[in-house]
Each structure stands twice: as structure tokens, then as C-alpha cells.
Amino acid sequence: MSIYLDNAATTKPCSEAVKAVCDCMEENFGNPSSLHRAGLNAQIAVDNVRKIIAKSIAADPSCIYFTSGATESNNMAIIGSVGVYGKRKPRIVTTSIEHSSVEKAMEHLEQNGFEIVRISPDRNGEISHERIVNAVDENTCLVSIMMVNNETGYILPVRRSFYGIKKLYPQCITHCDAVQGFMKIPFKVSELNADIISFSGHKIHAGKGIGGLYLKKGIRLQPHIFGGGQEKGIRSGTENVPMIASMGAAVKILSKNISERYKKATDLKEKLCSKLSVIDGIYINSHEDASPYIVNISIPGIRSEIMLHFLEEKGIYVSSGSACSKGAKSGVLKEFGLNDSFSDSAVRISFSHETTVSELSQFVKAVEDAKESLVKSR
Numbered sequence: 001m002s003i004y005l006d007n008a009a010t011t012k013p014c015s016e017a018v019k020a021v022c023d024c025m026e027e028n029f030g031n032p033s034s035l036h037r038a039g040l041n042a043q044i045a046v047d048n049v050r051k052i053i054a055k056s057i058a059a060d061p062s063c064i065y066f067t068s069g070a071t072e073s074n075n076m077a078i079i080g081s082v083g084v085y086g087k088r089k090p091r092i093v094t095t096s097i098e099h100s101s102v103e104k105a106m107e108h109l110e111q112n113g114f115e116i117v118r119i120s121p122d123r124n125g126e127i128s129h130e131r132i133v134n135a136v137d138e139n140t141c142l143v144s145i146m147m148v149n150n151e152t153g154y155i156l157p158v159r160r161s162f163y164g165i166k167k168l169y170p171q172c173i174t175h176c177d178a179v180q181g182f183m184k185i186p187f188k189v190s191e192l193n194a195d196i197i198s199f200s201g202h203k204i205h206a207g208k209g210i211g212g213l214y215l216k217k218g219i220r221l222q223p224h225i226f227g228g229g230q231e232k233g234i235r236s237g238t239e240n241v242p243m244i245a246s247m248g249a250a251v252k253i254l255s256k257n258i259s260e261r262y263k264k265a266t267d268l269k270e271k272l273c274s275k276l277s278v279i280d281g282i283y284i285n286s287h288e289d290a291s292p293y294i295v296n297i298s299i300p301g302i303r304s305e306i307m308l309h310f311l312e313e314k315g316i317y318v319s320s321g322s323a324c325s326k327g328a329k330s331g332v333l334k335e336f337g338l339n340d341s342f343s344d345s346a347v348r349i350s351f352s353h354e355t356t357v358s359e360l361s362q363f364v365k366a367v368e369d370a371k372e373s374l375v376k377s378r
């Protein structure tokens with residue numbers, strides 16, 4: 001039996017999501033754009049999921065759009081909103097700890113003449129809402145801030161930042177990459193003050209290749225995929241109905257007990273950190289008040305990949321940092337102030353609601369074994 005502690009990279013689809021995919025592929029395989037009954041049934045299934053997702057964040061179903069995942073959602077949000085609102089406003093504010101799907105989109109815009117202001121964590125590894133708000137001016141067309149950092153679990157002050165920005169510059173578009181917060185941290189769109197929110201299916205126990213966007217009524221995006229005009233012309237292409245159904249099934253279940261699961265994760269994190277903190281040479285990089293679902297640690301002297309493979313041998317799966325970067329060195333931990341020996345030995349442990357205390361104890365024991373044998377063998 002393996003112990004899967006890499007839920008920030010991807011999650012195991014829940015049985016309801018798997019069933020929804022199978023049911024849909026066997027019984028509801030129509031094209032939502034077709035005018036006959038089979039098409040209508042598929043359209044009904046898609047719109048039903050729109051309602052489920054909208055309800056989970058207290059939004060209107062007409063504001064929910066489906067995409068192939070959060071990478072596409074983030075690109076659509078950033079490039080698409082700048083295409084409409086950035087004509088005479090060449091400044092964009094973001095942070096230096098965003099996911100590559102935001103950062104690379106920003107680099108693309110930078111090469112096309114936009115000024116990108118990236119706010120870095122301060123000496124305490126924090127980004128205050130005041131610093132974000134102060135970076136915005138009347139020439140700023142977009143502010144893009146993630147809800148939870150995927151490598152450390154750091155929770156960014158999105159609500160307070162967007163509130164401050166909207167008060168001063170109501171025309172400035174606010175985008176939140178909520179991938180690591182969606183279905184983990186309860187939020188309502190009205191409280192978040194976000195014009196656009198990105199989320200992903202495979203981080204919440206649905207299938208891969210599905211995600212979405214919340215787009216506030218009245219906010220426009222310049223489309224980048226042209227075709228049949230699906231998703232109100234913003235994102236053409238036949239809808240991935242089975243995966244949309246899987247996301248609906250997962251959200252339906254998870255949205256019922258976000259707070260209880262948060263408490264459970266908090267308890268797991270506390271237990272894990274108290275076990276780790278008594279071991280010599282292990283450092284916890286995540287803040288105490290970070291997302292309870294993600295714990296980032298460093299074991300200086302043992303490179304992340306070595307530790308990862310040692311644990312893998314014992315059937316324990318963790319990440320060496322951001323799984324999306326395929327082992328490439330992430331600059332994000334450096335941004336949080338970690339020096340080379342800390343960032344080169346960083347290991348990310350990320351929970352799901354299925355993670356148990358016993359699994360974490362086995363993980364801690366394996367790390368102790370690793371320290372013993374890897375340090376000895378050098």
C-alpha cells in the first residue's frame with residue numbers, strides 16, 4: 001500500500017467523480033451543441049455542473065466557464081483581460097511567488113511592452129495587502145494574486161488587497177488563481193472582490209484536463225481560441241462533458257464540509273509539525289498560519305530528489321517542490337528567503353481528507369531512516 005502525500009500536485013479522483021465520468025461516457029455522450037435530445041441532455045449535464053460550482057462559491061451560474069484546467073484559466077484571465085482592458089493601461093501587478101502559468105503569461109506580456117510589478121515576500125516571508133494595494137496606480141489594468149502558494153501553503157491577503165484596490169481603482173481587474181484554495185478554504189465571490197477566479201479539477205478529486213473560471217458579470221475577456229463559440233465565445237471547442245461531470249460530482253461532495261476538512265487538515269499539520277520539530281536538522285518552511293494542506297520542510301544536506309526517491313522506495317510519495325516544474329529548480333522558495341541548502345533539500349508534503357495520522361507517522365519514521373542511512377553513506 002502506498003502513502004500518497006502529494007495532493008497539491010494532483011489528487012486521486014473520488015469514486016463519485018469516476019462514476020460520473022463513466023455514466024456520462026456510456027449514457028450521455030451527446031455534443032452539447034447538437035440540437036437533438038442527446039445534445040440537449042449533454043447541455044443539461046454541463047449546465048447542472050455550472051450550477052453546482054456557482055453554488056459552492058455563491059456565484060451566479062452564468063459566471064462559470066469551463067476550461068482545460070487552471071493553466072488555461074490563468075492564461076485566459078491574464079492575456080484575455082489585458083487584451084480588453086490593457087490598451088491604455090500598461091501596468092500589471094502580481095507577486096513573485098505565482099504559479100508558472102501566471103508567471104509565464106506575465107513574461108509574455110512583459111516582452112510585449114507591459115510593465116510587470118512583482119511583489120516579493122518580505123523578510124518574514126509575507127506579502128502584506130498594503131504593499132499590494134500601494135503598487136497599484138491609475139495605469140494598472142490588472143492585479144493577479146494567488147490564493148494559496150502551491151509550494152509552501154502561504155495564504156495571500158487576497159480579500160483585503162482586492163478590497164483596497166477596488167475602493168481606489170474600481171476599473172482595475174482583479175484575478176485570483178484559487179487552485180490551492182478552492183474547496184479547501186471557504187470563500188464567496190462577493191467577499192473576495194475578484195473579477196476573475198481560476199480553479200482546477202484535478203486538485204479537488206475530479207479528473208485531469210478540466211478546470212474553470214469565474215468571470216464576474218460585465219467583465220470581458222478577449223478570446224484566444226476561436227471556433228464554434230462555446231462558453232459564450234470566450235473558449236470555443238466542444239465541452240469535455242465527462243470531465244465536467246467529474247468536477248460537478250467532486251464539488252458537490254467537497255463543498256458540503258469544507259470547514260470540517262480544514263479542521264482535520266489543521267490537526268494533521270499540527271501533529272506532523274510537532275513530530276518533525278523534535279528531529280535534529282529538519283526545518284519547517286511553511287508558516288504556522290499557512291494552508292493546513294501543505295507543509296514544506298528542508299533537511300539540509302539531503303537533496304530533495306534523493307529524499308524523494310528514498311521515500312518512493314518505501315511507497316511514500318511527496319514532492320520536491322512544485323511538481324509542475326518536473327524537477328526544475330523553483331525560484332519560489334528563494335523568493336521566500338530560503339538559501340540554496342534549504343531550497344535544494346526542500347520536500348513538500350500535501351494532504352487530502354483521506355490522509356491519516358498513521359500515514360504521517362510512517363512518513364516521519366521514513367525521514368528519520370533516510371537521515372540515518374543517507375547521511376551515514378556519505
Ligand code: PMP
Pocket residue numbers: 008009068069070071072074099101146148149150177179180199200201202210211324
Ligand atoms: N495554479 C496553481 C497554484 C497550481 O498549483 C496549479 C497546478 N500545479 C496550476 C495553477 C495549474 O493547474 P492545472 O494543472 O489545472 O493546469
